[in-house]
Amino acid sequence: MNLQLSGRRVLITGGGKGAGAAVVALFREEGAQVLTTARNRPTALPEELFVAADLTTVDGCATVAEAVKARMGGVDIIVHVVGGSSAPAGGFAALGEEEWQQELNLNLFPAVRLDRALLPGMLAQGEGVIVHVTSIQRELPLPESTTAYAAAKAALSTYSKSLSKEVSPQGVRVVRVSPGWIETEAAVALAERLAEQAGTDYEGGKQIIMGALGGIPLGRPSTPAEVANLIAFVASPLAGSITGTEFVIDGGTVPVV
Structure with missing residues (x-):
């Protein structure tokens, strides 16, 4: 299938490994102009495709936004893959101020900050796509270990829906992809x-x-390539009337309608 992504300028966060690396590989195969970011560049990834930054910080997000403008002159598609959790097990009592802030800094604020920096350019050109990678944990949290992560992803999902209602009338689609367990x-x-x-x-x-x-x-579990396939489709012109919704890819894990 030709996803009509050739020549599209694409920013992919968290592209150094796992699902993010699979997304980078697929968009490159489809002919897109890709820039990705993580703290450290994988040796297999060409330097011109990468900007090193810590997206949990304000300065790190600013560095990436400036690199997008300098290297690509703007962006047509943003895929926010970066995320994860380092919170300890032990339920709510194990989550102090630092742990809560870390989960929000990694799973919510990078998307908020980069969208804020790059959306004006999308709105000016009258088109664009933003894909927020959420998680089924927002619906299916594991109290022992993922409370803060699940809450941060729930916040990302709500933010994404609100953003879609604001900018879709101006030509920018905003879509969520919600994976379950991925075999990274x-x-x-x-x-x-x-x-x-x-x-x-x-x-x-x-x-x-x-x-x-x-x-x-x-x-x-899902494979990174399967998740990348879904992301590439919803970001492509083939999904041109899809916005404001969430696509779950979890092998049927969530047990409700």
């Missing part, structure tokens, strides 16, 4: 660690994770 490098490492603790193999470790999520009807 970090997920593989977690499954292997759980497997070792439980005295089982990698597949057994995967079953432990799926059990913690309440089961995945499909029987497996």
Whole structure:
């Protein structure tokens, strides 16, 4: 399928590994002009495609916004993949001020700050697409370990919906993609660690994770490439009338309509 992305100027945050790296690879295959960012550049990624920045900071977001304008002259598509959680297990009592601020700094504020910096250019040209990568955790939080992360992603989702209502009439589409468990490098490492603790193999470790999520009807996590495929489609002209909505890719994990 030709996604009609050739020549589009695309910023992808969190493109150094996992789903973000898969998104970068797919947009490049489709002929887009890609710029991505993370704290450190992967050796396999050409220097001209990358800007090193800490997006949890105001200065880091400003650095990326300036690089977009200087290197690409603006942007047609923004894909906010950056996110994650470093909060400890232990429920609400384990989450102090620092832990809460870290989750918001990583999962909410980069999108808010970069949109604020780059949206005026999209509005001036009368078109653009913003994809916010949320998470099924906003609907299915795990109290033991993901309360702050889930809350930050819920805030991102609400922000995204409100933004779509404001800017869609001016030609800028805003869409959310909500993954469940993705089999990234970090997920593989977690499954292997759980497997070792439980005295089982990698597949057994995967079953432990799926059990913690309440089961995945499909029987497996999504792959980074599958998530990238969905993101590329909703960002493409083929999805030209889609805005303000959220697409879940979780193998059926969320058990409600």
